[in-house]
Amino acid sequence: MGSRASSLLREEDIEEIKKQTGFSHSQITRLYSRFHSLDKGENGALSREDFQRIPELAINPLGDRIINAFFPEGEDQVNFRGFMRTLAHFRPVEDNEKNKDPTSGEPLNSRTNKLFFAFRLYDLDRDDKISRDELLQVLRMMVGVNISDEQLGSIADRTIQEADTNGDMCISFSEFTKVLEKVDVEQKMSIRFLH
Amino acid sequence: MGPFMSPFNNLLCMLLGISFTVWFTLLLVFIIVPAIFGLSFGIRGLYMKTLLKVFKWATVRMERGAKEKNHLLYKPYSLNGIIAKEPTSLEEELKEIRRNGSSRDLDEFEMSDTFYFCRRGIESIVDDEVTKRFTAEELESWNLLTRSNYNFQHISTRLTVLWGLGVVIRYGFLLPLRLTLAITGVSLLVVFTTMIGFLPNGRVKHFLSEKVHLMCYRICVRALTAIITYHHSENKPKNGGICVANHTSPIDVIILASDGCYAMVGQIHGGLMGLIQKSMVKACPHIWFERSEVKDRHLVAKRLSDHVKDKSKLPILIFPEGTCINNTSVMMFKKGSFEIASTVYPVAIKYDPRFGDAFWNSSKFGMVNYLLRMMSSWAIVCSVWYLPPMSRQEGEDAVQFANRVKAAIARQGGLVDLLWDGGLKRGKVKDTFKEEQQKLYSKILVGTSVSSWDPAVHL
Numbered sequence: 001m002g003s004r005a006s007s008l009l010r011e012e013d014i015e016e017i018k019k020q021t022g023f024s025h026s027q028i029t030r031l032y033s034r035f036h037s038l039d040k041g042e043n044g045a046l047s048r049e050d051f052q053r054i055p056e057l058a059i060n061p062l063g064d065r066i067i068n069a070f071f072p073e074g075e076d077q078v079n080f081r082g083f084m085r086t087l088a089h090f091r092p093v094e095d096n097e098k099n100k101d102p103t104s105g106e107p108l109n110s111r112t113n114k115l116f117f118a119f120r121l122y123d124l125d126r127d128d129k130i131s132r133d134e135l136l137q138v139l140r141m142m143v144g145v146n147i148s149d150e151q152l153g154s155i156a157d158r159t160i161q162e163a164d165t166n167g168d169m170c171i172s173f174s175e176f177t178k179v180l181e182k183v184d185v186e187q188k189m190s191i192r193f194l195h
Numbered sequence: 196m197g198p199f200m201s202p203f204n205n206l207l208c209m210l211l212g213i214s215f216t217v218w219f220t221l222l223l224v225f226i227i228v229p230a231i232f233g234l235s236f237g238i239r240g241l242y243m244k245t246l247l248k249v250f251k252w253a254t255v256r257m258e259r260g261a262k263e264k265n266h267l268l269y270k271p272y273s274l275n276g277i278i279a280k281e282p283t284s285l286e287e288e289l290k291e292i293r294r295n296g297s298s299r300d301l302d303e304f305e306m307s308d309t310f311y312f313c314r315r316g317i318e319s320i321v322d323d324e325v326t327k328r329f330t331a332e333e334l335e336s337w338n339l340l341t342r343s344n345y346n347f348q349h350i351s352t353r354l355t356v357l358w359g360l361g362v363v364i365r366y367g368f369l370l371p372l373r374l375t376l377a378i379t380g381v382s383l384l385v386v387f388t389t390m391i392g393f394l395p396n397g398r399v400k401h402f403l404s405e406k407v408h409l410m411c412y413r414i415c416v417r418a419l420t421a422i423i424t425y426h427h428s429e430n431k432p433k434n435g436g437i438c439v440a441n442h443t444s445p446i447d448v449i450i451l452a453s454d455g456c457y458a459m460v461g462q463i464h465g466g467l468m469g470l471i472q473k474s475m476v477k478a479c480p481h482i483w484f485e486r487s488e489v490k491d492r493h494l495v496a497k498r499l500s501d502h503v504k505d506k507s508k509l510p511i512l513i514f515p516e517g518t519c520i521n522n523t524s525v526m527m528f529k530k531g532s533f534e535i536a537s538t539v540y541p542v543a544i545k546y547d548p549r550f551g552d553a554f555w556n557s558s559k560f561g562m563v564n565y566l567l568r569m570m571s572s573w574a575i576v577c578s579v580w581y582l583p584p585m586s587r588q589e590g591e592d593a594v595q596f597a598n599r600v601k602a603a604i605a606r607q608g609g610l611v612d613l614l615w616d617g618g619l620k621r622g623k624v625k626d627t628f629k630e631e632q633q634k635l636y637s638k639i640l641v642g643t644s645v646s647s648w649d650p651a652v653h654l
Binding site: 183 | 277278279281288291292293303304306307308309310311312313314315316317318319320321322323324325326327330615619623624628629630631632633634636637638640641
């Protein structure tokens, strides 16, 4: 209480974020309020602990990886811009997006960018390849202690076998995209923001 | 200068003296005497209606101002939420994702399985059910208090003037008035209960103690300008029972105790609180624990059961959430109070946040700071519902009983019923919940070869 969250956000900032991410003015102010309420240290940036304080996220098997996605390489703090950039991936795709200026590049919530977000969840070392180990790690996070190493290993091997087309025993981003080409990524990796 | 000042001085003193006397007489007649007899002049009701009209006007002006600047006025959480969540389960979701992807059955891993967890995770970052219960509820319209001003910036001079006037009234007039009342109420409580303590135990002592407690609590209620509506008073807790209520602030105690007599339970504090506690217990038996005794669950349970068995003693007042929640939801009830064999009288308390938010955010404000904020709000408006008594049924364990009572309270008060522990305000969530999620997914992946989840493990 007593925090006038949105008064700390300037109109110019809001306009810039609007251009970059495609969120509306009111959505940005509300998300800023949320950002501010998560920011217990009140220093204008979120740390990993701030995210882990959310119980529903802490019990999510992929919680740590999702939190990681917010932080750029090697950094421990994410500011509001970064926060919004990551959330923008989950905006639903709208048709009127196509009217956007073609030189501004692909919008953050395009199918490719959504897939890239999911790809990054696996690819921890960011070398643009999902190795067998990285795949096993994510599998282990999702199943906990309930499946044996051998079983998990064979699941991983089979997955790589099916996806790998160039024989390097790793899954590249294009192979990843190919495997998921029939999946309705736009819907499954989108959140319905109101207003 | 000397002789010139003295007639002035005399006049000043006289004026001060007269205004003081008038002030005190008014106080006595309009507030303290009715408090003693439990009557009311209806002044507070009128006050409340006037305030509501003013707030509505203020919001209309603000909406107009925002429209001029061409963007929507920030609508708070309570209306819609930032996002609309999909209420699908893990299984349904995975099936849907795969339906288009491949013709395979559910029991094999697909790389798109992560999408579900991913989306759920991001949804919880944007809007989760728990963390927002530990901060004050956001309002639809501004109530002219700076403390609840989230997005209502300076729109017009008229509004700012009104706000300024509000500050003057609240801090210049209401706060001193309330402080006087509070001090009167507390001192009377201490003095009278100590006096009654000298009487021998018996009907007279009991009768007097009841009257004194009620009177002093009523004065305290007026000290906060609390406008309370009691519903279903026929269900009021009786001797030998336990009264449970949802907890939003320490004021809950004053609100309930001004309408009935309860035995309080709590830890002995030092200082002023301790003094009040010690003198209260002289007049009638309350249950105060030393700090060391609080950890001993058996001791606590035993003292509570002993008290409850004695039908001549007053009903116990307990807040099973264990901590203050912001009055939009009811969180997990600790099972301790439900293990004692007696009738439980549930009470639902719902505050109206428009006049002053009563939630005590103990990590942000200390007790004194909190009380000052309460006394400088417009008013505390709340409704209290006495629910019909409940007892533990055959085959029901303490946790299930607690959840049943909690659901009844949540339903009556219009609050969200949550299974999450109020202790999450300060502590981390247990790993067992994550393990449950992992087990669920593993089951889908590998089928029945995974051992089934043990439902007896409690939250």
